[in-house]
Amino acid sequence: NAGVTQTPKFRILKIGQSMTLQCTQDMNHNYMYWYRQDPGMGLKLIYYSVGAGITDKGEVPNGYNVSRSTTEDFPLRLELAAPSQTSVYFCASSYSATGENTEAFFGQGTRLTVV
Amino acid sequence: AQTVTQSQPEMSVQEAETVTLSCTYDTSESDYYLFWYKQPPSRQMILVIRQEAYKQQNATENRFSVNFQKAAKSFSLKISDSQLGDAAMYFCAYRGIQGAQKLVFGQGTRLTINP
Numbered sequence: 001n002a003g004v005t006q007t008p009k010f011r012i013l014k015i016g017q018s019m020t021l022q023c024t025q026d027m028n029h030n031y032m033y034w035y036r037q038d039p040g041m042g043l044k045l046i047y048y049s050v051g052a053g054i055t056d057k058g059e060v061p062n063g064y065n066v067s068r069s070t071t072e073d074f075p076l077r078l079e080l081a082a083p084s085q086t087s088v089y090f091c092a093s094s095y096s097a098t099g100e101n102t103e104a105f106f107g108q109g110t111r112l113t114v115v
Numbered sequence: 116a117q118t119v120t121q122s123q124p125e126m127s128v129q130e131a132e133t134v135t136l137s138c139t140y141d142t143s144e145s146d147y148y149l150f151w152y153k154q155p156p157s158r159q160m161i162l163v164i165r166q167e168a169y170k171q172q173n174a175t176e177n178r179f180s181v182n183f184q185k186a187a188k189s190f191s192l193k194i195s196d197s198q199l200g201d202a203a204m205y206f207c208a209y210r211g212i213q214g215a216q217k218l219v220f221g222q223g224t225r226l227t228i229n230p
Contacts, residue, residue, distance in 0.1 A: 031216060033217075033218060035220075040124075040223075040225075041222060041223070042121075042206060042220040042221055042222040042223045043206070043220040044220075045217060045218075045219070048215065048217060050215060050216070056215060058217065088158065090160065092160075092218070094218070096216065097147075097148060097210050097211065097212040097216045098212050102148045102165065102210060103148075103150060103162045103165055104210075104218050106159070106160035108158065108159060109158045109159075
């Protein structure tokens, strides 16, 4: 029962570096989401996907890119890391809200620090 | 766009007492889902309770219950017989069933349990 798996759990990046946060789910969910959580704050939606090959911007997409080539994987790419991207990142997945199981399942989060 | 507001950044309660966390939301949709998630210090997002907007009956899960007022767009969480393990951040979340079905979060309420 892996659920949603995020890697890495922690990462320190230097300003201007790039990295990819990996997210994979084994529940055959069509919906996948990336959120960031700044200290003491709620979760803000970065990007989401309603199925393989389909992605769209959320509330705070600047500085990030995503792809969804398979149902299972939804990586988040940070290009030219900036201190403002220091945050905890969560990946989540769910079935369609029109089905029986509508809640999202979350990964363990990635704590990213940009210095 | 849908918004979720939690007006209580922090709450505290004595162990074994009852506490209510507030949440209001804004939407033009008639059908949707509402959730309460718990985030302990481990950072994991844990589903506490779910409410379908088309159901009049308030959801309950053991010591957790909600007061769902659709006309007022209010969705409060009541925790009865508070336990030390209930200490966490609590997030209210909204999910529509149309279009992108984005999951939108409130800012969170930090709940402290006093022994």
